[in-house]
C-alpha cells in the first residue's frame with residue numbers, strides 16, 4: 001500500500017532520512033532505530049504531515065506529496081488512524097464522546113458502532129467516564145477505539161506503549177496485532193521486545209534504512225476514495241459546541257463574562273454616559289429655577305449695578321443703553337435656541353373673549369415665561385398672542401380649548417419719547433396661539449419661592465408694531481428674550497453678544513459653572529471612557545488569544561480526527577454565537593444590578609431599551625473580534641508540533 005522511493009529529508013543541512021526506499025502493506029509493521037535515527041520523520045512523511053521532502057512517496061498509488069489539505073483531512077477522518085504515546089484525548093470529555101469525535105463529520109453518529117468497539121476493547125463500562133479519571137492503559141484503549149471509529153485502512157502508532165507498564169503494553173500490542181489482521185498498522189518503537197517474528201521491521205540508523213521488509217507489494221489505487229462533501233453540519237457544530245461548553249464550563253463562563261463586561265464598558269464609552277454626569281446637576285438647577293434659567297434677555301436699556309462696592313455713599317447704579325436693533329431677527333432662526341419672545345410690558349389690561357370682558361391684574365413688569373404648556377409661540381403676519389395659564393383658568397376652559405380663540409386686547413403702554421414714561425392706550429384683536437406657564441422662581445432670604453405672573457402676554461412682531469404705533473412709541477428697539485436649548489448654547493450666545501458689545505441679562509454665573517464643569521468632565525472622562533472601551537476590547541482579545549493557545553492541543557486533536565480549518569471556523573462560529581447570546585442574556589438578567597453600578601459610578605442609567613439594544617449589538621460586535629482572534633490560533637495550529645510525536 002505504501003511505496004517509498006529514494007526519500008530523503010534534511011533538517012538544517014543534516015539528513016534525517018537519507019535515500020530510503022521500501023514498500024509496506026497490510027499487517028504489523030515496525031519502524032525501529034535509535035533516538036534521532038529518523039523514525040518520526042518517516043512517520044510524518046507516511047502520514048502526509050510532512051510533505052516537503054526529496055524522492056517519492058505513494059499511498060495506494062496516490063502521491064502523498066501532492067495531497068491537498070482537504071484530501072488529508074478526509075483521509076484522517078476515514079482512512080488514517082493515529083495512536084500516540086500520550087494518547088491525545090479530550091481529557092474532560094467522556095470516553096464515548098471521545099470515541100465519537102471523528103463521527104461529527106458524518107451526517108449521523110453511529111453510536112452502536114462505538115459501543116461495539118468499546119465492548120471489543122473491554123472498556124464499555126467506562127463509556128460515561130471522563131477520560132481524565134482513567135489509567136494510562138485504559139486511555140490508550142480509548143484512543144485506539146476512537147481511531148477504529150474511522151474504520152481506517154492504516155493505523156500509525158508512535159511509541160504507543162512507552163507511557164504504559166509492561167502488562168498494559170502487552171495488552172495494547174495485542175490489540176494492535178489483532179487490528180493488523182485486516183489493516184496496515186505501523187508502530188514506531190524503541191522497544192524491540194514488542195516485535196515478533198511475523199512482523200515486518202524497518203530498521204533505521206542515522207537516517208538510513210539498514211533492514212526492510214522482504215516482501216514485494218504491488219501497489220494499486222483500489223479502495224482509495226475521496227469525498228468532496230466532507231463537511232461539518234451546523235447541527236453537529238452546535239452539538240460539538242454543547243459538548244465543549246459542558247466539558248469546559250469554566251472556560252466558557254469566563255469568555256462569556258469577558259464579552260458581557262466589554263460590551264457594557266463599550267456601551268458607557270459610546271453613549272457618553274460617563275461624560276453626562278454634570279447634566280444631572282443642571283437638571284437639578286432647572287428643577288429649582290425653572291426653564292427660565294436658560295433665558296437670555298436682550299434689552300435696549302437697563303439699570304446696571306456694576307462698579308458698586310456696596311457703599312451706599314457711592315453712586316451705585318448706572319443707566320445702560322445699547323442698540324439691539326436687528327438682533328431679534330438674527331437670533332429668531334438660530335439653531336441654538338428654543339424660541340424668542342418680545343418683552344413688552346402692559347398696564348391696565350382688559351381682555352374681551354367671546355363677548356365677555358376680563359380685567360387682568362397688572363404687575364407693571366416685563367412678561368415672564370417658564371414654559372409653553374400648549375400651542376406655539378406667536379409668529380407670522382396675523383396678530384397672534386400667547387396668554388398666561390392663569391388667564392385661561394379664569395376663562396374656565398382648558399388650555400387646548402383656548403387655542404384659536406379671538407381676544408380683544410386693550411392696554412396702556414409706556415411711551416418714553418420725552419424721556420419720561422407716559423401711558424398711552426392701544427388696542428387690537430389677536431388669536432390665542434399658545435398658553436404659557438408664567439411661574440417666576442426666585443431666591444428670598446436663602447429660600448426658593450415662586451409666583452405666577454398674571455399679565456404676561458406675548459405678541460408677535462406684527463401685533464406689537466401695531467400697538468406701539470397706536471401708543472406713538474418711536475423707538476424701534478424692542479426688548480426680547482432668547483430661550484437657549486442647552487446651558488452650553490446659552491453661554492455661547494451670551495459670549496457672542498458680549499463680543500459685539502451687547503450686555504445681555506440672565507443667570508449666567510449659575511449656568512457657566514455647570515458648562516465649565518461639564519466641559520471638563522466630558523474632556524477628562526471622554527478620554528478616560530475611550531481608554532476603558534479600548535482596554536475592554538484588548539482584554540477580550542487577550543482572553544480569547546490565551547484561551548485559543550491553551551486549546552492548541554485540542555485543535556490539533558480535531559485536526560488529526562479529520563477536521564480542517566473550515567470545519568474549525570464553523571465550530572468557532574457556533575461557539576461564538578452561543579457565547580454572545582449567553583452574554584446578552586446575562587446582561588439583560590443582571591441589568592438592574594449593572595444599572596446600580598453605572599448609576600453609582602457614572603450617574604448614567606442603562607435600563608432602557610435603546611441602551612440595552614446597543615449593549616447587545618456591541619457584545620455581538622466584540623464576539624466578531626473574538627471569533628477572528630480564536631481563528632488565528634487554530635489556523636496557526638500545526639497538528640504535528642502541537643501533538644508531541646516521538647519520545648524526544
Ligand SMILES: Nc1ncnc2c1ncn2[C@@H]1O[C@H](COP(=O)(O)OP(=O)(O)OP(=O)(O)O)[C@@H](O)[C@H]1O
Pocket residue numbers: 011012015016033034035036037038039040041042645646647648
Ligand atoms: N523539525 C525539526 N527541525 C530540525 N531538526 C529536526 C526536526 N525534526 C527532526 N529533526 C532532526 O532529525 C533527526 C531525526 O529526528 P526524528 O525525530 O525523526 O528521530 P527519531 O528516530 O524519531 O528520534 P526519537 O526516537 O528520539 O523520537 C534528528 O537529528 C532530529 O534532531
